[in-house]
Amino acid sequence: MSNLEGAPVEASDVRGRVAELHAIREQVRRGPSDRATEAQKAKGKLTARERIDLLLDEGSFSEVEPLRRHRASGFGLEAKKPYTDGVITGWGTVHGRTVFVYAHDFRIFGGALGEAHATKIHKIMDMAISAGAPLVSLNDGAGARIQEGVSALAGYGGIFQRNTKASGVIPQISVMLGPCAGGAAYSPALTDFVFMVRETSQMFITGPDVVRAVTGEEITQNGLGGADVHAETSGVAHFAYDDEETCLEEVRYLLSLLPQNNRENPPRVASEDPADRTGDALLDLVPADGNRPYDMRKVIEELVDDGDHLEIHERWATNIICALARLDGQVVGIVANQPQSLAGVLDIEASEKAARFIQMCDAFNIPIITLLDVPGFLPGVDQEHGGIIRHGAKLLYAYCNATVPRISVILRKAYGGAYIVMDSQSIGADLTYAWPTNEIAVMGAEGAANVIFRKQIAEADDPEAMRARMVKEYKAELMHPYYAAERGLIDDVIDPVETRSVLIKSLAMLATKHADLPSRKHGNPPQ
Numbered sequence: 001m002s003n004l005e006g007a008p009v010e011a012s013d014v015r016g017r018v019a020e021l022h023a024i025r026e027q028v029r030r031g032p033s034d035r036a037t038e039a040q041k042a043k044g045k046l047t048a049r050e051r052i053d054l055l056l057d058e059g060s061f062s063e064v065e066p067l068r069r070h071r072a073s074g075f076g077l078e079a080k081k082p083y084t085d086g087v088i089t090g091w092g093t094v095h096g097r098t099v100f101v102y103a104h105d106f107r108i109f110g111g112a113l114g115e116a117h118a119t120k121i122h123k124i125m126d127m128a129i130s131a132g133a134p135l136v137s138l139n140d141g142a143g144a145r146i147q148e149g150v151s152a153l154a155g156y157g158g159i160f161q162r163n164t165k166a167s168g169v170i171p172q173i174s175v176m177l178g179p180c181a182g183g184a185a186y187s188p189a190l191t192d193f194v195f196m197v198r199e200t201s202q203m204f205i206t207g208p209d210v211v212r213a214v215t216g217e218e219i220t221q222n223g224l225g226g227a228d229v230h231a232e233t234s235g236v237a238h239f240a241y242d243d244e245e246t247c248l249e250e251v252r253y254l255l256s257l258l259p260q261n262n263r264e265n266p267p268r269v270a271s272e273d274p275a276d277r278t279g280d281a282l283l284d285l286v287p288a289d290g291n292r293p294y295d296m297r298k299v300i301e302e303l304v305d306d307g308d309h310l311e312i313h314e315r316w317a318t319n320i321i322c323a324l325a326r327l328d329g330q331v332v333g334i335v336a337n338q339p340q341s342l343a344g345v346l347d348i349e350a351s352e353k354a355a356r357f358i359q360m361c362d363a364f365n366i367p368i369i370t371l372l373d374v375p376g377f378l379p380g381v382d383q384e385h386g387g388i389i390r391h392g393a394k395l396l397y398a399y400c401n402a403t404v405p406r407i408s409v410i411l412r413k414a415y416g417g418a419y420i421v422m423d424s425q426s427i428g429a430d431l432t433y434a435w436p437t438n439e440i441a442v443m444g445a446e447g448a449a450n451v452i453f454r455k456q457i458a459e460a461d462d463p464e465a466m467r468a469r470m471v472k473e474y475k476a477e478l479m480h481p482y483y484a485a486e487r488g489l490i491d492d493v494i495d496p497v498e499t500r501s502v503l504i505k506s507l508a509m510l511a512t513k514h515a516d517l518p519s520r521k522h523g524n525p526p527q
Helices: 013-031 034-042 050-056 113-133 148-164 182-190 207-215 221-225 227-234 245-254 296-303 348-363 379-385 386-400 416-421 445-452 455-461 463-478 498-512
Strands: 062-064 087-094 095-102 135-139 172-176 179-181 191-195 203-205 238-242 309-312 320-327 330-339 370-373 404-417 431-434 438-442
Touching: 034 113, 050 087, 050 095, 050 135, 050 245, 050 330, 062 113, 087 113, 087 245, 087 348, 095 113, 113 135, 113 148, 135 182, 148 182, 172 182, 172 245, 179 182, 182 203, 191 227, 191 245, 203 221, 221 227, 227 238, 238 245, 245 309, 296 309, 296 320, 296 330, 296 370, 320 348, 320 498, 330 348, 348 370, 348 386, 370 416, 379 455, 386 416, 404 498, 431 498, 445 455, 445 463, 455 463
Parallel strands: 095 135, 135 172, 172 191, 179 203, 191 238, 330 370, 370 404, 404 431, 404 438
Antiparallel strands: 062 087, 087 095, 309 320, 320 330
């Protein structure tokens, strides 16, 4: 007779018991049924174990509590007690380094979270924190298991508490590969990075049916909380991809750029890109005329090793670029204004995007390179009423609070408060360089001349000629490339072609930087 679900007849010797064990393991590996697997495939989704195999190095996965089953009763649960309880947990390696993972198995209870399910996740999260290794969640679940009531909801509370405890201690990556609704969506929002797959993954607090009932609005699941919505509009998702295979490969790439925990530096690799390589193309990429746009991504590609970089939030708040890259094999975080989008101004979303990225870099010992070409903050009633003051202060706070090496390079414009906020020397940048095309000022020359020489221009026989002369005079007096250098506000004016080598030498000098913050429980950053 069988004493375990799906086990062979009762064994009386060791070999029989071992055979019984292997039979159970095989059942666990296969999952609930071929029919459930076919249904998963029909939705264009991989199984939880297939996803884990793509994420981790081949043969490296060690599972934790594969034989766990729920103890709930009522509503038919006592008759259905599958192994794993709908979540696969364990650890393996990515590029040879330990990574912890949990993956919802949608074939079992729709991946819904029950008490046993939650306990498994709590355990693997605690293990990741204790071991000091990244945690990746592969999310494909239908929320709380309704049949288990409040016990399921309490399980989410334990996850949120651990997400917060792990924040800034180990990298946390959420990969959305199916639905994530209601309170379940808060766990990904608490993690460092969110990946989504188009068409198959959605995130929302209240679904389309609730939206329709409350507001009368008709909208699809993807229209409400799909990958493109969160990658472009809400900023909830950092990355969006067309298929699971590409998505999980990019998760592996991101992990290669991150340290195991906050006590380590990111992994350094040997670079074949010469540290003293000159960037002659930079002389043509960036126009001297401050009103002409250009693509800052091309500047970044010219500076970093082999042109490779991973842009974070590529399609949200496009007027600022946040990217991870390497310089001479060392991982750096790059924050750069993008003149191709809104002329590179700072606004509410750009401030939030950059502030969070800077905090992540600082938490995980990643030096920050800032490339400035910023005309100021975006003016407008919507921005002011939306709280640009407090949102801009988030960016200022993040820079001021960061203790990692910080290097700024002013390519062209750096006007007003935006110049100060974008890691100027006055808020603690370790080194500040500028190209000969830099214009550091309170505002543009035209605006400044209109204010300072308003009376002279108004009284002139030819106001336009007078305005042009005053603009030229203001530029000559206060906006020439060496004005800031003469006053010690930048450390040097450099040849653009030497920017890469200057940055690499500066990073080498700052490698042993140590900064002490005041003793405090934590700061109270602007919200």
